[in-house]
Amino acid sequence: MSTDTAISAPDILLDVQDLVVEYPSRSWRAKPFRALNGVSLSVQRGETVGLVGESGSGKSTLGRAVLGLAPISSGKITFDGSVISGLDRNRRRRLSKDIQVVFQDPYTSLNPAMAVGDILTEPLLVAGTSRAEAERKVRELLDRVHMPADSGRRLAREFSGGQRQRIAIARALSREPKLIVCDEPVSALDLSTQSRVLQLFTEIQEQTGVAYLFITHDLSVVRHISQRVAVMKCGGIVEHGPSAEVTSTPVHPYTQQLLLAAPVANPARQAERRAARKLLAQTMQAT
Structure with missing residues (x-):
C-alpha cells in the first residue's frame, strides 16, 4: 500500500502534518473536544485525494482547517511550499485565489436572489478584474460547466440542484485555483445527477490541472474520482492507499x-x- 513518503516534495501541493484541532467544551470543567488527532495527509498537484468517513469522523473538520475555518491546536499545514496554518485574515484572503471550496448544499451556497452572472463576476471584480474582462470570463466559465448561454441573466433559484452545483463549481474555478476542497459536493443530488457532476469534476481536472481534496461518506463516489483515498474515524486516518485497493479490498x-x-x-x-x-x-x- 502506498504512503505519502513515496511522493517527491516538489510534487506535493498540500501537506498536512500531525494536525490537531480542538474545540472548547461548553462546560468549563470538561476537556476540549478533539476533532482531529494528529492527522497527516498530502495532495499532489493535479491529484484527487478522497477523504471518506461517517458523520463525526473529522473529515469535514480537516477540510475546514485547510480553508482556515477551524482552530488548529498543533501541527502544520503547508501549501505550495509555504506554511499556511496560523495565517492572519488578510494573508488568508490573498490565499483564496489558490484554494477554493465547493460546499455540500447547492441550495444554500448560492444567493437565490442574485443573478448567476453577478454571483460569478463578484469575486473577479473584488480581485481587480475589469468588468468587461470579468463578463468574458463568466461566459467561459458557464460554458466550461456546460450551462446554457443565457444562465448569467437568470436567478440562481431558477435552476435545479445539479445546475446550481455546476454554478458553484464555476464560482470556485473563477480565480483559477490550484486546489479545490470539495465538501460532500454530490451528496445532496440524485444518483444520475451525481454521475454527471462527478464526470464534470474529472473533465475540469483534465483541462486545468486543479487538485481536489474530495470529502464524502460514500466509498463508491471516491472510487470513480480519486487516485488515493484516506479513511477517517474518530479524528484519525485508519486506512490510506490507492483508490482501487481501498475501495475494493480494504484492510x-x-x-x-x-x-x-x-x-x-x-x-x-x-x-x-x-x-x-x-x-x-x-x-x-x-x-
Whole structure:
C-alpha cells in the first residue's frame, strides 16, 4: 500500500502534518473536544485525494482547517511550499485565489436572489478584474460547466440542484485555483445527477490541472474520482492507499463496514451486504 513518503516534495501541493484541532467544551470543567488527532495527509498537484468517513469522523473538520475555518491546536499545514496554518485574515484572503471550496448544499451556497452572472463576476471584480474582462470570463466559465448561454441573466433559484452545483463549481474555478476542497459536493443530488457532476469534476481536472481534496461518506463516489483515498474515524486516518485497493479490498474493519454500507442495485447482493455488515459489526464488538 502506498504512503505519502513515496511522493517527491516538489510534487506535493498540500501537506498536512500531525494536525490537531480542538474545540472548547461548553462546560468549563470538561476537556476540549478533539476533532482531529494528529492527522497527516498530502495532495499532489493535479491529484484527487478522497477523504471518506461517517458523520463525526473529522473529515469535514480537516477540510475546514485547510480553508482556515477551524482552530488548529498543533501541527502544520503547508501549501505550495509555504506554511499556511496560523495565517492572519488578510494573508488568508490573498490565499483564496489558490484554494477554493465547493460546499455540500447547492441550495444554500448560492444567493437565490442574485443573478448567476453577478454571483460569478463578484469575486473577479473584488480581485481587480475589469468588468468587461470579468463578463468574458463568466461566459467561459458557464460554458466550461456546460450551462446554457443565457444562465448569467437568470436567478440562481431558477435552476435545479445539479445546475446550481455546476454554478458553484464555476464560482470556485473563477480565480483559477490550484486546489479545490470539495465538501460532500454530490451528496445532496440524485444518483444520475451525481454521475454527471462527478464526470464534470474529472473533465475540469483534465483541462486545468486543479487538485481536489474530495470529502464524502460514500466509498463508491471516491472510487470513480480519486487516485488515493484516506479513511477517517474518530479524528484519525485508519486506512490510506490507492483508490482501487481501498475501495475494493480494504484492510481495516471500519473501511470494510463502509464498503458494505454502500448501496447496490441488485436486491440479492444488497441483502448479502447487509448480512455481512451485521456479522462484521458483531465481530468488531467482540474484539
